[in-house]
Amino acid sequence: MSVLIKKGHVLDPSTGVDGIRDLYVKNGLVAAVGKNLEITADVVIDAEGLYVMPGFIDLHVHLREPGFEYKETIMTGSRAAARGGFTTICPMPNTRPAIDSKEMIEWLKEKEKKEARVHILPIGAVTYGQAGEELADIAGMAASGAAAISEDGKSVMSTSLYREGMLKAKEAGIPVFAHCEDKDLAGDGVINEGNVAKELHLPGISNAVEDIIAIRDILLAKETGVRLHLCHCSTKDSVAFLEWAKKEGLPVTGEVCPHHFTLTDDDIPCDDSNYKMNPPLRSKEDVQALKEGLKNGVLDAIATDHAPHSKEEKEKSFLHSPFGIVGLETAFALSYTELVEPGILTFMELVKKLSYNPADILGIERGSLREGKAADIVIVDTGEWYKIDKETFASMGRNTPFHGRRVKGKIKYTLVDGQVVYKD
Numbered sequence: 152m153s154v155l156i157k158k159g160h161v162l163d164p165s166t167g168v169d170g171i172r173d174l175y176v177k178n179g180l181v182a183a184v185g186k187n188l189e190i191t192a193d194v195v196i197d198a199e200g201l202y203v204m205p206g207f208i209d210l211h212v213h214l215r216e217p218g219f220e221y222k223e224t225i226m227t228g229s230r231a232a233a234r235g236g237f238t239t240i241c242p243m244p245n246t247r248p249a250i251d252s253k254e255m256i257e258w259l260k261e262k263e264k265k266e267a268r269v270h271i272l273p274i275g276a277v278t279y280g281q282a283g284e285e286l287a288d289i290a291g292m293a294a295s296g297a298a299a300i301s302e303d304g305k306s307v308m309s310t311s312l313y314r315e316g317m318l319k320a321k322e323a324g325i326p327v328f329a330h331c332e333d334k335d336l337a338g339d340g341v342i343n344e345g346n347v348a349k350e351l352h353l354p355g356i357s358n359a360v361e362d363i364i365a366i367r368d369i370l371l372a373k374e375t376g377v378r379l380h381l382c383h384c385s386t387k388d389s390v391a392f393l394e395w396a397k398k399e400g401l402p403v404t405g406e407v408c409p410h411h412f413t414l415t416d417d418d419i420p421c422d423d424s425n426y427k428m429n430p431p432l433r434s435k436e437d438v439q440a441l442k443e444g445l446k447n448g449v450l451d452a453i454a455t456d457h458a459p460h461s462k463e464e465k466e467k468s469f470l471h472s473p474f475g476i477v478g479l480e481t482a483f484a485l486s487y488t489e490l491v492e493p494g495i496l497t498f499m500e501l502v503k504k505l506s507y508n509p510a511d512i513l514g515i516e517r518g519s520l521r522e523g524k525a526a527d528i529v530i531v532d533t534g535e536w537y538k539i540d541k542e543t544f545a546s547m548g549r550n551t552p553f554h555g556r557r558v559k560g561k562i563k564y565t566l567v568d569g570q571v572v573y574k575d
């Protein structure tokens with residue numbers, strides 16, 4: 152099986168190619184990138200006027216299987232990924248049961264083979280059942296293919312236990328992905344602490360809820376030497392701490408989600424739980440710091456924190472609905488519109504944060520269109536404005552605050568190992 156992608160504008164952070172090229176794919180690999188390739192292929196894609204780049208890699212998704220198949224499954228979540236231009240996704244372990252053993256990792260890898268449209272790199276829990284009491288078999292999970300460990304959905308509140316887990320992860324050669332939330336300080340908060348919380352009479356979540364754990368985890372990484380990745384950074388101080396950690400030469404990276412740099416708590420129109428996620432939408436000042444962090448390289452990656460929930464769950468009020476919004480099918484358009492259109496990032500810089508850098512954080516041989524690399528490719532059209540329509544989502548989740556928002560950047564094709572897995 153061979154594919155020739157003709158006359159697209161190739162953007163490849165790994166080689167620096169930024170211009171019109173043909174791209175030839177054979178046996179699942181990038182076989183040639185060049186001008187006017189004279190090659191015949193089984194499939195020819197006319198990419199004139201379109202951009203061709205490495206498939207996106209999402210470090211943070213929730214696929215809900217096992218246990219919450221009414222929200223999303225591996226099959227539907229991976230279809231949503233393909234539709235969003237993602238060719239590799241990392242599901243978090245907060246399922247029921249939690250992904251906390253090598254058997255569970257193996258089970259997920261089997262499901263991937265049978266049902267998934269994109270690559271799935273599972274993340275194992277730090278503690279059994281994510282109960283925060285006893286470390287999971289971190290070495291066993293790493294040996295079975297866990298890409299990282301994380302307690303996402305919460306933090307390991309016992310600092311000594313977390314430190315021990317970090318040492319195990321370091322030994323196993325995998326990073327720790329940190330959801331930073333001081334549970335005690337968060338209390339029953341559901342929205343950013345501030346005027347909007349007051350107006351809506353809702354309990355707030357202050358920035359310190361995130362910041363205290365972000366700096367704790369960085370200090371633990373300094374002591375243990377583990378590779379630490381901060382999930383869904385939302386505050387200006389977590390960006391500042393990350394900047395400090397990098398200056399210290401620590402192996403610490405950070406991600407930001409599109410909703411956190413697109414919206415502030417001021418954009419929450421009323422008690423609508425499609426605006427409820429953890430961490431919450433923050434202030435203008437925080438959003439400014441996130442954008443600067445993206446621009447100056449302190450924030451390495453854009454991840455979705457795709458968190459599908461059912462219609463019934465999200466029809467409940469802010470106080471009673473679960474945290475989380477879907478993100479796989481809006482991430483590229485929001486990032487392009489919010490960051491590239493206004494000139495905060497170059498298109499190449501954005502591509503790097505969606506593919507090359509996440510691959511680097513995971514230590515995988517993807518996120519590049521160099522000859523010989525796996526042909527995980529996304530082809531996009533950035534020419535026209537359109538409105539996000541949640542009814543077109545491949546995800547089972549419709550919980551998004553972005554329905555009807557005008558954006559630029561549409562996924563036209565997604566290829567995984569040289570196979571077209573999505574076509575607009």
Ligand SMILES: NC(=O)N[C@@H](CC(=O)O)C(=O)O
Pocket residue numbers: 213245303304305330427428429430456458459473474475476
């Ligand atoms: N982000 C969210 O708002 N929700 C996540 C949990 C998490 O990542 O914190 C979920 O699993 O629904």
Ligand SMILES: [Zn+2]
Pocket residue numbers: 303304305330382383429430
């Ligand atoms: Zn989280």
